[in-house]
Amino acid sequence: MSKIAIVTDSTAYLPTDTIHKYGITVVPLMVNFGQESHKEGVDITSDQFFARLAVEKNLPTTSQPSVGEMVQAYERLLESHDSVIGIFLSSKLSGTAHSAETASRMVEGDITVIDSKITAFGQARLVLTACEMIAAGNDKETIVAKLNEMVETIKAFFIVDSLEHLHRGGRVSGAAALIGSLLQVKPILHVEDGKLELLEKVRTRKKSLARIAELVKEKQIAGKHITMAIVYTDNPSDAAEVAEQFRQQFPEADISTAQIGPVIGTHVGPGLLGFIFDQQ
Incomplete structure (x- = not known):
């Protein structure tokens, strides 16, 4: 015992x-579609959730x-x-x-x-x-x-296809959400003191990935080993491709991929790529 x-x-x-x-x-x-509630990881899988999210007219809620x-x-x-x-x-x-x-x-x-x-x-x-x-x-x-x-040392950066889900869920302001509607803008968000915030506005996905690599390098601590997960929603092949790119840029790091489930997926929406890392 x-x-x-x-x-x-x-x-x-x-x-x-x-x-x-x-x-x-x-x-x-819980993730809720109208009056229909599901326990995350018990009553609904991540794949089932994102398949349903793609066809639902109304955004689900969480509790x-x-x-x-x-x-x-x-x-x-x-x-x-x-x-x-x-x-x-x-x-x-x-x-x-x-x-x-x-x-x-x-x-x-x-x-x-x-x-x-x-x-x-x-x-x-x-x-x-x-x-x-x-x-x-x-x-x-x-x-x-x-x-x-x-x-206090775990860091996280995220690229989202759109800030619509975060805005509708009350996680970012209406002003920040407008950025997501601009053509080819890929907002970079980060977690600051436990809160998800808009960090930078970068045009194109390629530039946003390059910028996140720069940000990770800026946060690197000499003599510490990086353990990172590229987290994703409904885009596993995308995450796998990016993980391989980052392994080449950070050959000493331990880099894996991991799927985000229904509750967080409700607020970030499809197409997310997240970079969550720790240094010990």
Whole structure:
């Protein structure tokens, strides 16, 4: 029995085998088509979601887990563990972390909630680091300190085909969304203190990719190893091609691809390429 349990939400998009290997508890967020609700990763797959998004007239909505669901997860885990570390997507993107924090005050037990200030691969990196540290025998204080340190160093850049989905979901302003309507403009966004913001306006996809490579190089820390995921929505071949380009530009880096699921996909829309990386 592990003394420390790990819980996260579905927007970490962890592979099923990883969840089983480490015994990670995943609390799903919901994606809603009108009155029809689906638990992310349980009732609807990413491929099913993007196929439906392409033909739906109305944009779906998303909703966070309830405080009650979080309480149930904590209580169940504390039956067999001494403590719980919860790692959730950025509180600037969802109320999930706030629900998790509220629930932690309603349960008797040692629970620490960490706002990842990111989502997808960045959130997954924190979860996996915690699991590996538990397996290595680290105590909770050491693990939490390491995670809090990583939260401040994980970086993310994104190219979206259009800012329409982000604007309609309330994630970027109307003024920023207008940029996406300009011919051949590929907005570059980044995550700053947990919030998705417009960084630069670059014309053409080729130039935007070149600019992101420059930005990654600017963020490179001497002596640190880069672990990066090229994240995508409905465009896996596009992500694979770009990942190969980046492997040539960053030969020492560990670069993979990972799909973003329904909840984040609702807000970024189809055609996204994201570059989420950590340096250790």
